[in-house]
Amino acid sequence: MKLSNIIGHGEIIRALCRAVEQNRVSHAYLFAGPEGVGKTTTALAFGAALLCRQPDFGDACGQCRDCRQAAGQNHPDLHRIAPQGASIKIGQIREMLRRITLSPYQGQRQIFLVEQADLMTQEAANCLLKTLEEPPAGTVLILISDRPQALLPTILSRCQIFTFHPLPPEQVAGILKRETDVSREELELLARLIGGCPGRVVRLAGMNGGYFGFRQKVVDLATGLGRASVAEAFRLAAMVAEDKELALAYLELFLLWYRDLLVWRETGAPGLLFNQDHLSLIDREARLYSRTRLLDIIKEIEGTRDSLLANVNTRLALEMLFMRLAGAA
Structure with a gap:
């Protein structure tokens, strides 16, 4: 203090x-x-x-x-x-x-x-x-x-x-080292993933599976939505919408995931990716989308995030987003 x-x-x-x-x-x-x-x-x-x-x-x-x-x-x-x-x-x-x-x-x-x-x-x-x-x-x-x-x-x-502006990776790593028990190997990846805002990790660190376990849920959800039916998309939206703060965390990681698909599709440069440890999956998923479709998805996620921050109905906003993403691949 x-x-x-x-x-x-x-x-x-x-x-x-x-x-x-x-x-x-x-x-x-x-x-x-x-x-x-x-x-x-x-x-x-x-x-x-x-x-x-x-x-x-x-x-x-x-x-x-x-x-x-x-x-x-x-x-x-x-x-x-x-x-x-x-x-x-x-x-x-x-x-x-x-x-x-x-x-x-x-x-x-x-x-x-x-x-x-x-x-x-x-x-x-x-x-x-x-x-x-x-x-x-x-x-x-x-x-x-x-x-x-x-x-x-x-x-x-x-x-x-x-x-307040996002912190550089070395300062993020210092905070995470002090506030969490993540391994040294995870610090660099986390510092890159969270966009200079360590509070996001600190809040999720106490969850079952920690931050990386939560990120894996987000990746599984993103890849699954591309093949889901509309009915399945509505079920998933209801599940995520139970906690607004958690829903916002889902959307932030969604943005990083689809951004990585776009960057990999356009550049093929691993060093530009946030989720570098999922390179093989990124390579496979990026082939399923066009450049235009990925840009549209990113805009839709950003719009949904802004809507939640503006206090719209969480479930309704996520249902609309997940319905648009269902079968997108």
């Missing part, structure tokens, strides 16, 4: 530490960037630094009562607001505003993290905007979003924005 322990995002970390050290903290921040890149981890560490009684060069000391409570996620002045169901509702924002009017329990600040802020309803966003216009002293709001373009422009204009 310290900014100095975060791998990567050096310029952002330095700017946040400098703001704490110089006591020039904004009332509202937006941490924007792809899912799994480290936004929430950084927000929690920043919150700990803001609450720390004796910050060390703008970072949390890690030893005081406030730091221990922040690390244990039980600090009474560090609040997290996340979607309830499909959205962040106006009742949640009203409850947050009620808390803002109260004095901090322990220190001089209250920190509010609004996760997946782009999923606020219109009413909730408008309610939050009133607070951003006249923020109470000692309140710091940190909005976290994978899709900042979905937020109201008036909200964006009132936040200090930090954009």
